[in-house]
Amino acid sequence: MILANGTLYDTSRQDELLDGLEERLNRTLAEQTLAPEQVISAIDRLGQRLDRGEFDALLSQVELADRYLAQIRPHLTREALEYKLRVELGTDTAPFVTRPPEELSPITVRPAPLGVLLHIAAGNVDGLPAYSVVEGLLTGNINILKLPQADNGLSVEILRQLIREEPALTDFIYAFDTPSEDVDALLRMAQLSDGVVVWGGDGAVSAVRRFAPVGVKLMEWGHRLSFAYLSGAQDRARDWPALARHIVETRQLLCSSCQVIYLDTERPEDVHTFCRDFLPLLEQAAASGPARSLGAVSELTLRRYQERVERAISGDARQSDRRVYHGRGCSLTACADRELELSHLFGNPLVKALPRRELLPTLRRQKGRLQTAGLLCPEADRAALTDLLVRSGVTRVLPAGEMSDTFSGEAHDGEYPLRRYTRMVNVR
Amino acid sequence: MSQRTRLFHRKDPYDLPASDQQFLRAVRENCAFHYAHCPEYRAVLDSFSFRPEDLKEYGDLEKLPFLPTLTFKQHRLFSLPRWKMAAVSTSSGTSGQFSEVGFDFPALWCDWNMLWKVGRPRGFFSSRPTHYVILGYKPRRDNRTSVARTAFGATLLAPALSRTYALKYENGSYTPDLDGVADALVRCGKSRFPTRLVGFPSYTYFLLRLLESRGVRLSLPPGSKILLGGGWKQFYTQQVEKPVLYDLAQRVLGIPEERIIEVFSAVEHPILYADCVHHHFHVPIYSRVIIRDPETLAPLLPGQPGLVEFLTPLLTATPILAVMTDDLGILHPAGSCPCGNPAPWLEILGRVGLKDIKTCAAGAAELLGKGGDVL
Incomplete structure (x- = not known):
C-alpha cells in the first residue's frame, strides 16, 4: 500500500508515483509552509479520538496494547508536544538576530526545515515509523516513509488519520511499502531527499550508508x-x-x-x-x-x-x-x-x-x-x-x-532529533 | 562382524527391547570410532567431559552429547577420508546452508537391510513391472540432494516400466511439468500394470487437485500405490490435511487409503521411518528417539512434548550418532498403536522458532536469525 497525496494506492503504482514525485515535492517546497501548531493540534485531536476508543480495533493487533498505550498516550497531547519542541529547539523556532561581542557583526538566524526527509523505518516498535514522520512534521519537513517489511498497517493508518485531522499535511506525507531489495526505488527517494533518517540494526545502517548519495545528510538511529x-x-x-x-x-x-x-x-x-x-x-x-x-x-x-x-x-x-x-x-x-x-x-x-x-x-x-x-x-x-x-x-x-522507562524531554541516544531535522539559515 | 552390522541384520525391525543391548554396543563402537577419527567430534565430547567408554549401560545413551542439525550445516564433519566414502548426501538447503553427510560402503549394505525389513511389511517390494510417476527432480549427476536420490531409489523397489518426473532439468534449471505428469497418469490408467506415485504430500495433494479439477477419474490397477515422503520439514511447512488427501486419492486415482504409504527420513538421520496402517511412524530398531525438555534438555517420559533427538550407529563417515533436530514432537509409548506394532511411535508437532519478535538491542535481530530483513 502506498500513501501519497492523501490517497491510498496499490503497490503496483510505485514507479508511476515516483515519476511525478520530484515535481510535487518541488511545488510543496516552493509554495507551502507547515507550522508546528498545525501538527500539534492534529495530533492532540487524534489523541482525544484515541481516548474515545475510536482506534481500539486497530490497536488490537499491537502486542501488549494496554502497556503500549499507557506509554505513548501521554506524549500525544498538546502540552507534551509543545514541551518537546521547547526542550529540543529551545527558542530557536523563530528568527532572531545574533548579539555577538561589539567588534563582531551580527546576523539574522532563521530556523528552517531540512527540506525532504526519507525515513527508513524499522518494524521493531509498533507505530515507530509514524512517530518518525511526526518528528519530521513538527520541524516542517516533507516526509517520505519507507515502511518496514513487517509493518502491520498501523503506521499508514495513523498517518492517514493525521491527514484527515489536518488536510494541510497532505503534501507533507508520503509512505511507500517498497521492499528493501528495491534499491533503485530507494535510491530515487534518497536522491530527492535532504536527509535520510534510518532506524534499525547494523545491517540497515550500513546498507543506507552504501546507497545514500553524498550530500544527503544521514541520521542514524541504530540499535544499542x-x-x-x-x-x-x-x-x-x-x-x-x-x-x-x-x-x-x-x-x-x-x-x-x-x-x-x-x-x-x-x-x-x-x-x-x-x-x-x-x-x-x-x-x-x-x-x-x-x-x-x-x-x-x-x-x-x-x-x-x-x-x-x-x-x-x-x-x-x-x-x-x-x-x-x-x-x-x-x-x-x-x-x-x-x-x-x-x-x-x-x-x-x-x-x-x-x-x-x-x-x-x-x-x-x-x-x-x-x-x-x-x-x-x-x-x-x-x-x-x-x-x-x-x-x-x-x-x-x-x-x-x-532503565526502559521513557521521560518527557529526554534526548534520543544522546541527541535531540528535532534539532537534526532543522537547519539554521543566516540572512542579512 | 561389527556391532553395527549385527544390529542391522537383526530379524524383527520393531522389537526394540530385544535390540537395546545390541543398539548400545553399536553406538559405543560408533562413538569410539568418531571420537578417534573426527577431531571436531572429539572436541565436543571432551567439552562435556564425556568419553565413549562412558556408554556402559543402555540408560547412558541419554548422556551422550548430541549435535544439533545446524552443526552439520556449519561444519563438514567426517571421520573417513573422502575416497573411502561410497556416497555423500546433502540436504536441500537454501543460501549455501546445507548439510553434508558421508556414507561408507558397509553403511549402504546396512541401508539395504533396513529398507528391506522396514519396507516389506508395507509392500514396498514387488516383482511386477510398474510405472513410476515422481513428483520430484529428475536425477542428474550434479544433483546430490538426498531428495532426488531417494525418489530415484524408490523406483528400484519394483521393476520400472516407465519413469515420469514432475521437475525436469531444462536449460540449466528445474521446471515443473505438472501437465506432463497429469497426462502420464491418464496413460497409466489404461495400462494393465500398476502405477506408483512418489512425492511430497503437498505436491501430491496439488496434483490430485489439478486432476480432479479436470474431471479425471481413474481406476489404477490393484497394486498401485502412493508413496509420500520427504524430509521433516514437509510435515508442517506444507501441512496437508491427510484425510482430505486420502479421500482425493480414492476418488481421482482409485487408490485406497491403505495403499498410501508415508515414509520419512532426514540427511542427518538417514533411517527409514514408514507409517503403519494408522499412519503412525513407529521407531525401528536402527534408531532411538529421545524427547528432551525444551528448557533443561533433560529426557522426558513418553507422551510429553519436547525437542526430538535421534540416535543411530549407521554411519562411520559422519558423526550423526546423536543429533538434535529443531523439531518438537511426542514419542507415544510402546504398544499404544492399535495396528499391533509394539514399537513406540513418533509424532512431529512442529518446528521451534521465535515468531514476531521485535527488538532494537544491538545484534539481537541477527542473533534471532532476522538479519535478512535489514532495512
Whole structure:
C-alpha cells in the first residue's frame, strides 16, 4: 500500500508515483509552509479520538496494547508536544538576530526545515515509523516513509488519520511499502531527499550508508546496548527485584534492556555469589512475566546449546570461563571476561566483574552502541559514578529498575532529533 | 562382524527391547570410532567431559552429547577420508546452508537391510513391472540432494516400466511439468500394470487437485500405490490435511487409503521411518528417539512434548550418532498403536522458532536469525 497525496494506492503504482514525485515535492517546497501548531493540534485531536476508543480495533493487533498505550498516550497531547519542541529547539523556532561581542557583526538566524526527509523505518516498535514522520512534521519537513517489511498497517493508518485531522499535511506525507531489495526505488527517494533518517540494526545502517548519495545528510538511529552497574552496598530488597522485573518484562529486546549485569569488583568469586543470590529473584520475576511458547523456549535452548558446541569445535577458551546458573524460565551466566555484549535475551543476562578503573576502557570498545546504564550504588557514590559512565559514552543513566522507562524531554541516544531535522539559515 | 552390522541384520525391525543391548554396543563402537577419527567430534565430547567408554549401560545413551542439525550445516564433519566414502548426501538447503553427510560402503549394505525389513511389511517390494510417476527432480549427476536420490531409489523397489518426473532439468534449471505428469497418469490408467506415485504430500495433494479439477477419474490397477515422503520439514511447512488427501486419492486415482504409504527420513538421520496402517511412524530398531525438555534438555517420559533427538550407529563417515533436530514432537509409548506394532511411535508437532519478535538491542535481530530483513 502506498500513501501519497492523501490517497491510498496499490503497490503496483510505485514507479508511476515516483515519476511525478520530484515535481510535487518541488511545488510543496516552493509554495507551502507547515507550522508546528498545525501538527500539534492534529495530533492532540487524534489523541482525544484515541481516548474515545475510536482506534481500539486497530490497536488490537499491537502486542501488549494496554502497556503500549499507557506509554505513548501521554506524549500525544498538546502540552507534551509543545514541551518537546521547547526542550529540543529551545527558542530557536523563530528568527532572531545574533548579539555577538561589539567588534563582531551580527546576523539574522532563521530556523528552517531540512527540506525532504526519507525515513527508513524499522518494524521493531509498533507505530515507530509514524512517530518518525511526526518528528519530521513538527520541524516542517516533507516526509517520505519507507515502511518496514513487517509493518502491520498501523503506521499508514495513523498517518492517514493525521491527514484527515489536518488536510494541510497532505503534501507533507508520503509512505511507500517498497521492499528493501528495491534499491533503485530507494535510491530515487534518497536522491530527492535532504536527509535520510534510518532506524534499525547494523545491517540497515550500513546498507543506507552504501546507497545514500553524498550530500544527503544521514541520521542514524541504530540499535544499542545497555547494562546495569552495581557498585558498593546494595538495597537488595528494593533494587534487585526491580532490576529482575525490568529484565523479564522487556525480555531484553530493547535498546535500553539490561544485557550485562556488571559488578564493581576485582574478585571473580563475587560474580558467582551474585548469581546465586540474584537467581531466585529473577525466577520470581520470570514466573509472573509474559508467557513463552514451547517453540520459543526450545529455540532459545537450542541456540545456547549450539553455541556451546560451536565453542568446543572452534577451540574457544571462553567455554571454561563461563558458568550458567539455570533457573526456571531464566538463567544467569557468570563470565570471566569484561566485554559488553548481547546476552541470550529473554531473561538470560550475563554477569561480569568490572572494577571501576576498568569501566571506561571496557565501555569505549562499544562506543557508538552504548545507551542506558542502570546504576545501583550508595547515594554518596552516585555523582562520581554517573560522571564516569557519561565520560565512557553512555547516553542515559537511570536506576536499574527504570532503565526502559521513557521521560518527557529526554534526548534520543544522546541527541535531540528535532534539532537534526532543522537547519539554521543566516540572512542579512 | 561389527556391532553395527549385527544390529542391522537383526530379524524383527520393531522389537526394540530385544535390540537395546545390541543398539548400545553399536553406538559405543560408533562413538569410539568418531571420537578417534573426527577431531571436531572429539572436541565436543571432551567439552562435556564425556568419553565413549562412558556408554556402559543402555540408560547412558541419554548422556551422550548430541549435535544439533545446524552443526552439520556449519561444519563438514567426517571421520573417513573422502575416497573411502561410497556416497555423500546433502540436504536441500537454501543460501549455501546445507548439510553434508558421508556414507561408507558397509553403511549402504546396512541401508539395504533396513529398507528391506522396514519396507516389506508395507509392500514396498514387488516383482511386477510398474510405472513410476515422481513428483520430484529428475536425477542428474550434479544433483546430490538426498531428495532426488531417494525418489530415484524408490523406483528400484519394483521393476520400472516407465519413469515420469514432475521437475525436469531444462536449460540449466528445474521446471515443473505438472501437465506432463497429469497426462502420464491418464496413460497409466489404461495400462494393465500398476502405477506408483512418489512425492511430497503437498505436491501430491496439488496434483490430485489439478486432476480432479479436470474431471479425471481413474481406476489404477490393484497394486498401485502412493508413496509420500520427504524430509521433516514437509510435515508442517506444507501441512496437508491427510484425510482430505486420502479421500482425493480414492476418488481421482482409485487408490485406497491403505495403499498410501508415508515414509520419512532426514540427511542427518538417514533411517527409514514408514507409517503403519494408522499412519503412525513407529521407531525401528536402527534408531532411538529421545524427547528432551525444551528448557533443561533433560529426557522426558513418553507422551510429553519436547525437542526430538535421534540416535543411530549407521554411519562411520559422519558423526550423526546423536543429533538434535529443531523439531518438537511426542514419542507415544510402546504398544499404544492399535495396528499391533509394539514399537513406540513418533509424532512431529512442529518446528521451534521465535515468531514476531521485535527488538532494537544491538545484534539481537541477527542473533534471532532476522538479519535478512535489514532495512
